[in-house]
Amino acid sequence: MTKIKRDTSKKRTAILDAAQKAFMEFGYENTSMDQISELADSSKRTVYNHFPSKDELFEAVLERFFQEASELKNIPYDKQQSLESQLEKFIDAKIIVSKNQEWLGLMRVAMSVFILNPQVAEEMMDRIHKMDDHLAKWFEAAKKDKKLKFSKSDELSELFYAGVSGLFFWPVILGAKIPDKKVKSLKKTYIDNFLKVYRSH
Amino acid sequence: MTKIKRDTSKKRTAILDAAQKAFMEFGYENTSMDQISELADSSKRTVYNHFPSKDELFEAVLERFFQEASELKNIPYDKQQSLESQLEKFIDAKIIVSKNQEWLGLMRVAMSVFILNPQVAEEMMDRIHKMDDHLAKWFEAAKKDKKLKFSKSDELSELFYAGVSGLFFWPVILGAKIPDKKVKSLKKTYIDNFLKVYRSH
DNA sequence: ACAAAATTACACTGACCAGTTTACTTTTAC
DNA sequence: GTAAAAGTAAACTGGTCAGTGTAATTTTGT
Structure with missing residues (x-):
């Protein structure tokens, strides 16, 4: 049998x-x-x-795709490296989609479908929140290391990623082409501003 | 004839x-x-x-819809009012879509179509940039009034709107329901952080 | 070697839909 | 009041497509 x-x-x-x-x-x-x-x-x-x-x-x-993509996003806190360079890695992980024409195409389709299907979108939001978790953990580690000061790490990662998405992810999904030079300068400004508010002195 | x-x-x-x-x-x-x-x-x-x-x-x-919607977004600089409350108005204008179930539905469809049609999306990006212009002008006025310090107003409005979109617009488009309480507290944090960096002292 | 599992070719069902045709009726500006 | 403009009803064309049924062929684990 x-x-x-x-x-x-x-x-x-x-x-x-x-x-x-x-x-x-x-x-x-x-x-x-x-x-x-x-x-x-x-x-x-x-x-x-x-x-x-x-x-x-x-x-x-999509399952397979997001599985692959999420493996890029676990960046452990490292005392030896500057906060700047580590935060930059989180940004890079978030926007790596835009560097790969294939991923970008699939991400577009995924987003267009999610937008019209709230119930499917919910699964998506869960994934996004899991990504946020990695960053939240990193923030907690940096706090323990007395490099950052803040109250709620999950709110902070939401805030951080919101800006990153708005600056680098959604424009690209909608077809904008951001020159590398501009990406670089925007990243720097964004990280500097962030640290100006949350770095401990 | x-x-x-x-x-x-x-x-x-x-x-x-x-x-x-x-x-x-x-x-x-x-x-x-x-x-x-x-x-x-x-x-x-x-x-x-x-x-x-x-x-x-x-x-x-869509033409008719965006025509109606864009009439809400010209907020003039006002010396009498606090920077906070004026910036809040820009945020409110940007997220008003989420308050109206009809607009939200149409915006969803529009976005899902734009994402898959780069050439149609380009028109859309133009509209977004026109909105950015209003904010950029407001920034210039605030600078003249010695309330803000920064170098490029268009970069600044891009930065400002990116965070707003990432926090309030896209999540809602993707089906998230953000409680009013949370919107309020996020708005406050976001504006405070922004002013911590760019307000002149 | 061989039998079960996997795959194939292909015709088929039932449904949907953009856009057209035609012959007709209703509305309205003068 | 009338003639042209606007609107209607319903069938039709030509096409696409998700999903199924079936009988036959190929693959593979033992």
């Missing part, structure tokens, strides 16, 4: 890759399951054997 | 209203011209007589 299972991860991955590429290029609504199966060198039936619906395939693509 | 023209604005408005309502509720892709014509108490043919395509109807809806 025990089911013999075989390794189907190759096709599965091929389908996920194809779906990611298609969604990225055409958006959710304008990508068809036929396109995806063709791109994956598979039959449509196989696609449906792996994923019960277009919806769930899309979610699986 | 002169064409006799009759007033068709009533039907036209009814169609725009219906389209706005439908797009708001279902998004662009999931709204059909049949739905719109039914909601407008008109025939589909009449819809097409007024607007040559679904695309152009959508743009007409």
Whole structure:
């Protein structure tokens, strides 16, 4: 009665890759399951054997994507390094999406879908909050190290990320191209201002 | 040979209203011209007589919407009032969308479409930059009044609005419900921090 | 080697939808 | 009052697409 299972991860991955590429290029609504199966060198039936619906395939693509992306964001507090350079790393992690054309495309589709689907968006907000956690922990460590002074670390990370998103993430999602030079100077100003308020003296 | 023209604005408005309502509720892709014509108490043919395509109807809806919305955002510098209360007005103007369920719905659709259509998004960015102009002018006036110190007013308004968007606009677009109490305290913190850096002493 | 598991090809269902056609009725400016 | 302008009803075209059914073929673990 025990089911013999075989390794189907190759096709599965091929389908996920194809779906990611298609969604990225055409958006959710304008990508068809036929396109995806063709791109994956598979039959449509196989696609449906792996994923019960277009919806769930899309979610699986996002799942994988956010998994990969979130691995970049755990930056431990380091006494040896300046606060500036460490905060810059958090910003870089947040905006790395804009450096990779593929990620950017997928992030766009993800955002456009989230905006229209509040319930799906909620999962998204959870992810964002988990990212905030990393930063909040970093703030706590810096506080213990007597380098920062503040009351609530979660509010602080919300505040910090809000500015970063508004400056670097959303404009790029909406198609703006920010020159590296400007990114650099904005980052510096932003971090300096932040530390002017919260650094302990 | 002169064409006799009759007033068709009533039907036209009814169609725009219906389209706005439908797009708001279902998004662009999931709204059909049949739905719109039914909601407008008109025939589909009449819809097409007024607007040559679904695309152009959508743009007409947005045009009207942004026209209305942009009238709220010109706040003149006033020596008599505190910097705090005036900056708060800029924030309120930016987030007023979230107070009106209709506007919010339409803004969501607009954003989801903009994200996937870079060329349409560009028009949008122009509008945003015009809003930035009002704030930049306000900053210049405050500088002349020796209440603020900074070098570039356009960079400063970008910085200011980035945080506001990241804190209040995008989360709401993505479905977050921020309690009034939290909005209030975040606004205060945000403005205080800003003034800690840029107020002249 | 072989049987179960996985995959394929492809036709098919049922639905939706942008935009058009046509023949008709209603409205309104003069 | 009338003729042109505006609007209507409903069927139609041509297309797309999510998801299914099926019978056949290929793969693979043992």
